[in-house]
Structures are given as structure tokens and as C-alpha cells.
Amino acid sequence: MQKITLLIHCKDQKGIIAAVTNYISKVEGNITYIDQHVDIEQNVFFMRLESEFTNTAISLDSIKTDFEQTIAKDFGMTWNFYNKEIKAKMALFVSKYNHCLYDILGRQSAGELNIEIPLIISNHMDLKPIADQFNIPFYHVPFTKDCKDVGEKQQTELLKKYGINFIVLARYMQIITPNLISLYKNKIINIHHSFLPAFPGAKPYHSAFKRGVKIIGATSHYVTEELDEGPIIEQDIARVSHINSVDDFIMKGRDLERTVLARAIKLHSERKVMVYDNKTVVFY
Numbered sequence: 685m686q687k688i689t690l691l692i693h694c695k696d697q698k699g700i701i702a703a704v705t706n707y708i709s710k711v712e713g714n715i716t717y718i719d720q721h722v723d724i725e726q727n728v729f730f731m732r733l734e735s736e737f738t739n740t741a742i743s744l745d746s747i748k749t750d751f752e753q754t755i756a757k758d759f760g761m762t763w764n765f766y767n768k769e770i771k772a773k774m775a776l777f778v779s780k781y782n783h784c785l786y787d788i789l790g791r792q793s794a795g796e797l798n799i800e801i802p803l804i805i806s807n808h809m810d811l812k813p814i815a816d817q818f819n820i821p822f823y824h825v826p827f828t829k830d831c832k833d834v835g836e837k838q839q840t841e842l843l844k845k846y847g848i849n850f851i852v853l854a855r856y857m858q859i860i861t862p863n864l865i866s867l868y869k870n871k872i873i874n875i876h877h878s879f880l881p882a883f884p885g886a887k888p889y890h891s892a893f894k895r896g897v898k899i900i901g902a903t904s905h906y907v908t909e910e911l912d913e914g915p916i917i918e919q920d921i922a923r924v925s926h927i928n929s930v931d932d933f934i935m936k937g938r939d940l941e942r943t944v945l946a947r948a949i950k951l952h953s954e955r956k957v958m959v960y961d962n963k964t965v966v967f968y
Contacts, residue, residue, distance in 0.1 A: 884912035904948030
């Protein structure tokens with residue numbers, strides 16, 4: 685049995701759902717999940733569909749080719765089929781903070797995240813013992829303003845070597861190069877320790893404390909060339925008050941960072957996020 689996820693977006697028009705579901709039925713597929721959304725302002729239709737195919741005589745490649753030449757062409761769709769049986773390969777980029785790294789590796793080991801983690805890349809050696817503990821190859825790639833070109837080349841070679849599908853910045857305290865962003869468009873996930881768009885950039889907890897906020901937050905988003913302005917995948921908040929110190933903000937925030945990043949990884953790896961016009965449609 686083959687299990688697939690189909691993601692579609694196109695101009696909103698009559699007959700899309702009927703055409704897609706009838707097509708799945710024609711190729712002997714059984715739809716197990718379907719959801720859709722229409723952005724009224726942009727006049728854009730989004731769909732996520734899961735289906736099972738029991739007839740092994742019909743290959744997934746032949747279905748893709750036929751779908752492209754018929755339904756997708758007729759409706760002007762941007763679309764993709766994903767094989768649910770194949771785990772996405774995720775690279776972790778880290779620096780010195782370990783809380784997100786421990787959480788991700790723990791969840792993956794427990795089977796909460798249906799992904800493979802073939803390698804960890806860091807600009808410091810501090811977290812290598814954690815990688816060793818989980819038997820994951822760890823690569824130290826220096827990344828300063830004096831060696832960014834060399835660092836990017838090493839990163840790219842490693843990502844290609846391991847066949848990486850997407851990247852997670854688990855408190856990686858460096859700015860990703862435009863070239864790497866273009867190679868992994870909407871496939872690099874960052875965790876920022878504020879409720880964006882409030883307090884982008886460095887030391888958001890300190891900025892929030894100075895401003896006297898009553899809530900702090902964490903935001904997971906796709907990385908773009910504009911710092912902390914990429915499409916938002918997931919967010920959460922915690923309440924704070926005048927009695928809390930900056931250290932309290934940081935401690936509460938770390939819990940948020942862990943959970944928000946884990947949710948974003950799960951949503952992305954399960955093909956539940958669609959990006960359009962620097963926003964996301966998330967099918968929970």
C-alpha cells in the first residue's frame with residue numbers, strides 16, 4: 685500500500701475539489717483526509733489531501749505524470765505529491781544553547797517526530813557530547829565574518845552528502861547566507877525567542893523586559909533574507925509580570941522555544957504547512 689499527501693494551491697475557481705477527488709477515485713485511491721482553505725483577499729485556493737493506493741500495478745510516478753498533464757494543467761495548480769512512507773531528512777544547526785537540541789533529539793528518539801536526523805552542524809564544539817550521546821554525526825564548521833564563504837561551502841557540501849530535505853536552526857546564533865536560503869527556500873526553520881513581529885533581532889527578552897510587557901512568546905518561522913521576517917509556522921506565549929526579572933523571562937521563554945520549535949518541525953515534516961505571499965496556511 686502506498687500512502688501519499690497531496691498539497692495544492694491555485695486561483696480559486698469552481699470544480700477543484702470535485703476534479704481532484706474524482707481523479708483520486710479514478711486511479712483507485714482511497715481518500716483518508718481532506719481539508720481546504722480559500723484566501724478571499726488573494727483569491728487563492730489551498731488543499732491538503734491524504735490518500736491510500738492499494739493497487740500496486742499503478743505507480744506513484746505514473747499518477748504524478750498524469751495528474752500534471754490533466755488536473756494540474758487545467759486548473760493552473762502549483763502542487764506536489766509526497767510519499768508518506770519516506771521520512772524527511774533534517775539537519776540541525778546549533779551553537780551553544782542546548783535546550784532545543786535536547787528536546788528535539790528526545791522527541792525524535794521517542795518516535796514523536798517522524799524524521800531522520802543524519803547530522804548536526806555547529807559553529808562551536810560545546811554540544812558535541814550531546815550528539816555523541818544520541819549517536820549522530822557532529823560537524824564543527826566555523827562561521828565568522830572572516831570565513832563565511834568557506835563555512836557556507838562546507839555546510840552545503842555536508843547537506844548534499846546526507847541528502848538533507850530541510851534544516852532546523854535550534855538556537856543557531858548566526859545569520860544564514862542568501863545562497864543557502866535560496867537552496868532551501870521555505871525549508872529552513874528558525875526559532876526566535878519573541879512573539880514576532882515584536883522584538884526581532886538580538887536579545888528580545890531584554891527588550892521585552894525594558895518595555896514592561898505582560899506576555900512573552902516564541903515564534904518558529906521559515907528563514908528569509910530579511911531577519912526574523914519569514915513566514916510564521918507556529919507561535920505561543922506565556923504571561924509575565926512586574927515581579928519577573930530578565931532571567932525569569934529567559935527561563936519561561938526556553939520552555940516556549942522548545943515546544944514551539946517541536947510543533948513547527950512536526951507540522952513541516954507532516955506536510956501540513958503551505959507558504960504563500962510570506963504567510964502560511966497550516967492544516968492542524
